[in-house]
Amino acid sequence: GSGVQNLNVDIIKFLPVLYPNKKEQQKIADCLSSLDELITLEAQKLGALKTHKKGLMQQLFPAEGETVPRLRFPEFRDAWQIRKLEEIADFFKGKGISKADIDPQGQTPCIRYGELYTEYNESIKNVFSRTNVSPSELFLSRANDVIVPASGETKIDIARASCVKLDQVALGGDLNVLRPNIDGLFLSYILNGPAKEEIARTAQGDTVVHLYASQLKLIDLPVPGHEEQQKISDCLSSLDDLITAQAQKVGALKTHKKGLMQQLFPVLDDTPG
Numbered sequence: 001g002s003g004v005q006n007l008n009v010d011i012i013k014f015l016p017v018l019y020p021n022k023k024e025q026q027k028i029a030d031c032l033s034s035l036d037e038l039i040t041l042e043a044q045k046l047g048a049l050k051t052h053k054k055g056l057m058q059q060l061f062p063a064e065g066e067t068v069p070r071l072r073f074p075e076f077r078d079a080w081q082i083r084k085l086e087e088i089a090d091f092f093k094g095k096g097i098s099k100a101d102i103d104p105q106g107q108t109p110c111i112r113y114g115e116l117y118t119e120y121n122e123s124i125k126n127v128f129s130r131t132n133v134s135p136s137e138l139f140l141s142r143a144n145d146v147i148v149p150a151s152g153e154t155k156i157d158i159a160r161a162s163c164v165k166l167d168q169v170a171l172g173g174d175l176n177v178l179r180p181n182i183d184g185l186f187l188s189y190i191l192n193g194p195a196k197e198e199i200a201r202t203a204q205g206d207t208v209v210h211l212y213a214s215q216l217k218l219i220d221l222p223v224p225g226h227e228e229q230q231k232i233s234d235c236l237s238s239l240d241d242l243i244t245a246q247a248q249k250v251g252a253l254k255t256h257k258k259g260l261m262q263q264l265f266p267v268l269d270d271t272p273g
Helices: 009-013 022-060 184-192 196-202 226-264
Strands: 081-084 089-093 108-111 129-131 145-149 162-164 175-180 220-223
Touching: 022 226, 145 184, 162 184, 175 184, 184 196, 184 220, 184 226
Parallel strands: none
Antiparallel strands: 081 220, 089 175, 108 129, 145 162, 145 175
C-alpha cells in the first residue's frame, strides 16, 4: 500500500541475470583483475612519489631552529636569513567570486578559495574556472603571487599555499594574496613545508577556521639567496610534474576500467518486445 516497493528476496530471485559460460566468465574476470593489479601498482607509484616529495622537502629546508638545510646544492655556501613574512611580501585580499559567477565561457580565468583544497598544488600554471564578472570588480593576479586560504575547515588544512604563475587571473574572496619580492614558488613550498605547522598554530577558530594577514605577516621564514631559491623550486616542481603525470595515469586507467566494464557486460533491454 504506501507506494514504496520493498525489494525482497522473492523479487530478487526472479530478476533476470545474463551470464556467459564458465570459460567466458573466467576470461572476463582475468581481464578485469589484471587491470585492477595495474591500477594498484600505478597508485602505489603515485604514493611513493608523494612520500619522496615530503621527505625531500624536509631535507631541502632548514629544520626548526637551524639556518642551513641538511641537503644542499654544492655551489651554495651562505647561511639562510630569517625573515618575517611581512618583510618579503605585500599583502592583499582577493575579491568575491560566487559559484553563480562561474561561467565556462567566461572571459577571465579565476580561482576560488575552495579550489585550493581540491584542484591545485604549489604551482598554478593552468586555471580550471572562468568568470564573466567585469575585470574592474575583480582582484587580478600578477605572475609570482602566492595565495593562501583565509578560511577553511581545519587548522592544518588551511595552512597551504599556491603560486599563481600567470598574470590577470581573478583571485576570489577568502584568499590572502601575498605579492613577494622573492621567488613565489619557493615561498609556496616553504609555506607548505617547514612553516605549515606554525601557520596552523596561528589560525583562529574551531568550526570555521580563519587565517588573517595580520598573523601571517609575523611568521618567521628562513630564506636563501635568489639563485638557491630558484634551484630548490625547480627541483621540487619537476618532481611535482612527475606526480601530476602519474596521477593522470591512474585516473586514465580507472576511466578505462569503467568503460571496459560497460563494454564487457550486456545491457538488459527492458523495452517490451
